[in-house]
Amino acid sequence: MTEVLFYHLIRKPLERALPELLEKSLERGWRVVVQAASDERVEALDAHLWTYRDDSFLPHGTARTGEAAAQPILLTAGEGNPNGARVRFLIDGVPIPEDAASYDRIVLMFNGEDDDEVALARERWSEAKAKGFELAYWQPDEQGRWVKKA
Numbered sequence: 258m259t260e261v262l263f264y265h266l267i268r269k270p271l272e273r274a275l276p277e278l279l280e281k282s283l284e285r286g287w288r289v290v291v292q293a294a295s296d297e298r299v300e301a302l303d304a305h306l307w308t309y310r311d312d313s314f315l316p317h318g319t320a321r322t323g324e325a326a327a328q329p330i331l332l333t334a335g336e337g338n339p340n341g342a343r344v345r346f347l348i349d350g351v352p353i354p355e356d357a358a359s360y361d362r363i364v365l366m367f368n369g370e371d372d373d374e375v376a377l378a379r380e381r382w383s384e385a386k387a388k389g390f391e392l393a394y395w396q397p398d399e400q401g402r403w404v405k406k407a
Contacts, residue, residue, distance in 0.1 A: 260362045261353070261385040263378055264403070265396045267369035271348060274366065274397075275302070276309045279330055282344055283315070287361075289330045290342040294349035296321070299332045306330075350377050353385060363390075 266274055275291070282289050293299050299319055306315045317330035325331055325339035336354055338345070343361040345354065350367070357363050363385075367378040385392055394407040 259358050259360055259390050261357070261381075261390045261392050262362060262364045263382060263392070263394045264364060264366045265369045265378075265394065265406075266366060267397065268399075269397045269401055271366060271368070272305055272309070275346065275348070276306060276315060278346070278364065279306075279315050279317075280313075283329060287344045288328075288340050288342040289344045289346065290338060290340065291330065291332050291346040291348065292336075292351045292354075293332065293334050294351055296334050298349055299334050302332050306332075350374060353381055353388075357385075357388070357390070369396075 264274065264278070279289060291302065293302060303317070303319050306317050315330055317332060318324060318328040320331065320333040320335055320339070326341070328340045331340045331342065338356070338359070344364060345360050346364045346366065347353065348366050353363060365378065365381055367374040369375060382392065393405055395403045396406050398404045
C-alpha cells in the first residue's frame with residue numbers, strides 16, 4: 258500500500274528540509290525521484306544539492322544530463338520513473354502522479370507560509386484519501402525535528 262506523506266514546511270525551507278529527507282531515503286537504500294514544476298527549479302535544486310553542506314553531497318542527476326536510470330536520486334520536471342524509484346517527492350504543487358500506486362511512498366512537500374500551497378495540499382490530501390492511500394502529516398517542532406501530527 259502506497260503511503261502519501263505530507264510535509265508542512267514551516268520554520269524550515271525546502272532547501273533545508275529536502276536534503277535531510279533525501280539523506281534518510283538513501284540511508285534506507287531507497288531510490289528517489291524528485292519532481293519539480295519546472296526545469297529551472299530542477300536546475301536550481303541540482304546546484305543546491307551539490308553544495309548544501311561542506312562535508313557532504315547527495316549523489317544525484319537530472320533527467321536532462323542523461324544516465325537517468327543510474328541515478329540514486331533523479332531530479333525532473335517530468336513524469337515517469339526512469340531510475341526505478343520507490344519514493345517520489347513532489348514539490349512546487351506538482352500533482353500526485355497517475356502511477357502513484359506503483360511507489361512505496363509519495364512525499365508531498367508544501368510551503369506553510371503560502372496560503373495557495375496550503376489550500377492545494379488540502380486538495381491533494383482529499384484526493385489521496387479518496388484513492389485509498391495511507392496518509393500521514395508531518396510538521397517540524399520548535400527544534401526543527403519532524404513530528405507526525407496525523
